[in-house]
Amino acid sequence: MNEKLLAKLEKKQPVNQTELIKLLRAKGGEQEKLFDLARRKTEERFGKKVFVRLCIEASNICKNTCLFCGITRTNKALPRYKLSVEQIKKIIDESYGDKTDLIQLSSGESHAYSIEEICAVIGHAKKYCNDITIGMGHRKTFEYERMLEAGATNQLLKFETSNTEQFHIIRPEATLNERLFHIHKLKKMGFRIGSGNIVGLPNQTIQDIANDLLLMKKLKLYQIESSVFCPTKGSVYENEKMGDIDLTLNCIALSRLITETPLILASSSLKDRVKEAFQAGANYISVHGAPDEVFKYYSIYGGETRKKFDDKLINDVKT
Secondary structure: OOHHHHHHHHOOOOOOHHHHHHHHOOOHHHHHHHHHHHHHHHHHHHOOOOEEEEEEEEEOOOOOOOOOOOOOOOOOOOOOOEOOHHHHHHHHHHHOOOOOOEEEEEEOOOOOOOHHHHHHHHHHHHOOOOOEEEEOOOOOHHHHHHHHHHOOOEEEOOOEOOOHHHHHHHOOOOOHHHHHHHHHHHHHHOOEEEEOEEEOOOOOOHHHHHHHHHHHHHHOOOEEOOEEOOOOOOOOOOOOOOOOHHHHHHHHHHHHHHOOOOEEEOOHHHHHHHHHHHHOOOOEEEEEOOOHHHHOOOOOOOHHHOOEOOHHHHHHHHO
């Protein structure tokens, strides 16, 4: 990486795949300069505000067999659960407060919840929050319409990888084109979209990650989530090598610098380096609301790294 590339980023000039690859490889002093630029862009728009999302893991029932995920239906050893609508409402009542900014309802992709149940939760969450995300996978058009009418504002559909062949390997029930079709349809309907990638997937190349960034830019997202690949117990990839945290942090910084996305996640998959994501341009963190007795069973994206709400956790990333 050289000063000319940093200057292009500072001037908001477009960068191509080859240039992004050089930037993704930044280390040492070059990485520090990249982070500084991304942090300054974030603070120009949002100050030093750290947004906090309350994520409620409603169910780990899933019909899919994604290779990187611990809640794959092939994981027969995993106890399955589904929170009731009343349980979810109680979590919102007890957990949402003046230190949280967003609410997300997440589950495995399944028909565990009817659209009536989902809308009941959305309606309750709307009493507290105007920024409500649904992360429950692909649904039918009329269900998306009902969610929008009930007050949901965002849909989270991560594309995981922009490599078409790799996508179909890691998500056998879907294709990248199908994922992008749903994203574009939801945008046309009026939803804001959260999406992003996994850094460090088996057989992934740095060219793939550069292309992920270009896709993020093209999609004009509301939220970006770049996660480190974490081998998860019960998944097909449980014995694979963990992804590179520095590469993921560089990806986060570049997603800030080449897009106009408001919210960029400091993922718990970064483990004890979450704070560095805020130095690299991230500005929101996710805290998790599932009850203790089921919390450990939502084993997606290396579930053991996920954090419960904690004042110390929020204060640590703010300082």
